[in-house]
Amino acid sequence: MKLHGYFRSSAxxxxxxxxxxxxxxxxxxxxxxxxxxxxxxxxxxxNPQGLVPTLEDGTGAVLTQSLAIIxxxxxxxxxxxxxxxxxxxxxxxxxxxLAIACDIHPVQNLKVLARLRQLGVAEEKVTEWxxxxxxxxxxxxxxxxxxxxxxxxxxxxxxxxxxxLIPQLGNARRFGxxxxxxxxxxxxxxxxxxxxxxxxAAPDKQADAE
Amino acid sequence: MKLHGYFRSSAxxxxxxxxxxxxxxxxxxxxxxxxxxxxxxxxxxxNPQGLVPTLEDGTGAVLTQSLAIIxxxxxxxxxxxxxxxxxxxxxxxxxxxLAIACDIHPVQNLKVLARLRQLGVAEEKVTEWxxxxxxxxxxxxxxxxxxxxxxxxxxxxxxxxxxxLIPQLGNARRFGxxxxxxxxxxxxxxxxxxxxxxxxAAPDKQADAE
Numbered sequence: 374m375k376l377h378g379y380f381r382s383s384a385x386x387x388x389x390x391x392x393x394x395x396x397x398x399x400x401x402x403x404x405x406x407x408x409x410x411x412x413x414x415x416x417x418x419x420n421p422q423g424l425v426p427t428l429e430d431g432t433g434a435v436l437t438q439s440l441a442i443i444x445x446x447x448x449x450x451x452x453x454x455x456x457x458x459x460x461x462x463x464x465x466x467x468x469x470x471l472a473i474a475c476d477i478h479p480v481q482n483l484k485v486l487a488r489l490r491q492l493g494v495a496e497e498k499v500t501e502w503x504x505x506x507x508x509x510x511x512x513x514x515x516x517x518x519x520x521x522x523x524x525x526x527x528x529x530x531x532x533x534x535x536x537x538l539i540p541q542l543g544n545a546r547r548f549g550x551x552x553x554x555x556x557x558x559x560x561x562x563x564x565x566x567x568x569x570x571x572x573x574a575a576p577d578k579q580a581d582a583e
Numbered sequence: 584m585k586l587h588g589y590f591r592s593s594a595x596x597x598x599x600x601x602x603x604x605x606x607x608x609x610x611x612x613x614x615x616x617x618x619x620x621x622x623x624x625x626x627x628x629x630n631p632q633g634l635v636p637t638l639e640d641g642t643g644a645v646l647t648q649s650l651a652i653i654x655x656x657x658x659x660x661x662x663x664x665x666x667x668x669x670x671x672x673x674x675x676x677x678x679x680x681l682a683i684a685c686d687i688h689p690v691q692n693l694k695v696l697a698r699l700r701q702l703g704v705a706e707e708k709v710t711e712w713x714x715x716x717x718x719x720x721x722x723x724x725x726x727x728x729x730x731x732x733x734x735x736x737x738x739x740x741x742x743x744x745x746x747x748l749i750p751q752l753g754n755a756r757r758f759g760x761x762x763x764x765x766x767x768x769x770x771x772x773x774x775x776x777x778x779x780x781x782x783x784a785a786p787d788k789q790a791d792a793e
Binding site: 421422423424430434436437438440441442444445448449460461463464465467468471472474475476478479480485488489492494498502505510512513516517 | 631632633634640644646647648650651652654655658659670671673674675677678681682684685686688689690695698699702704708712715720722723726727
């Protein structure tokens with residue numbers, strides 16, 4: 374398999390954790406997002422959105438969108454599972470993941486921040502925007518897992534929720550958010566730090582890290 | 584069951600279509616987003632993000648995030664299915680849905696547009712921003728389904744992809760996007776228009792429509 378990514382992309386980071394947890398190895402093909410390499414025609418031919426990640430499964434199939442890739446990995450390589458068995462519990466885990474993947478990450482990604490700059494928004498206001506999206510979203514996420522058994526977001530094993538949370542906490546810190554306001558999320562992060570699959574997927578461990 | 588929504592919310596609209604396709608009836612509890620009713624403490628207690636939709640299943644369970652709700656409905660009420668059986672096909676349908684639910688809708692929702700206005704961005708530039716998010720995203724969506732059998736996004740039956748597409752096309756038109764550039768998406772929309780479950784879920788058919 375081949376994973377098209379970028380060391381700092383939190384969407385690619387989610388998939389790297391999933392692959393590591395499943396014990397699957399892939400070739401990593403970096404695309405430097407700040408240099409616009411994701412807009413090269415050869416890449417757009419496999420990912421018309423010009424986003425990372427993209428997974429090539431080795432049999433000719435091309436998968437896009439991190440959550441769709443992770444659900445596919447979980448369906449085709451069920452161990453260890455990344456979603457609970459019970460439908461209501463699955464819905465809870467997915468809702469948490471989507472609160473990050475829909476309502477935080479796309480509002481503060483490179484493309485949106487670049488668009489703000491094009492509108493003449495000052496750099497400090499751009500950073501404030503990104504911090505706002507993270508603060509507002511993570512604050513809701515903290516509430517979503519308060520009362521859930523730990524140490525991970527939903528119980529004693531990592532799930533899709535943790536795969537989305539850990540990369541997003543990294544973004545929040547980069548934008549200056551005080552994450553100490555989210556003790557339950559930090560508890561999940563501390564538990565994830567103990568797992569090699571998470572540690573090996575971190576941005577600074579990737580070959581294209583700067 | 585009770586569905587908390589808003590006639591014009593495209594995320595609530597997706598869930599209304601799913602409920603109708605599954606033949607499930609619910610009480611509809613509208614929250615006027617432009618008046619900020621989604622931020623009332625009683626609503627935040629069930630949906631900490633202050634977003635619609637929220638589904639109460641009647642047994643005390645509370646579900647949030649439209650795609651998590653729809654996956655739950657599909658798992659608990661499998662007929663008619665909203666996802667194919669084959670894992671790779673499921674991944675294609677989910678990737679299309681996520682391209683809308685992550686990368687178009689949240690970038691042009693009420694909350695983000697209000698934030699742009701707070702930054703002093705002029706009204707015409709705010710509309711241009713929303714049109715840009717729709718144009719860029721729908722253009723990629725058109726490519727994702729080009730070559731797929733019709734008339735729906737993925738074949739001869741509606742799927743999660745169509746549930747996300749139809750509401751988004753409505754938004755795109757409201758922001759002045761020329762949707763004639765997406766003939767394959769319009770083919771899916773025309774097929775959906777023939778189905779009562781889609782027609783009954785439309786914003787102008789809801790009790791809170793203005």
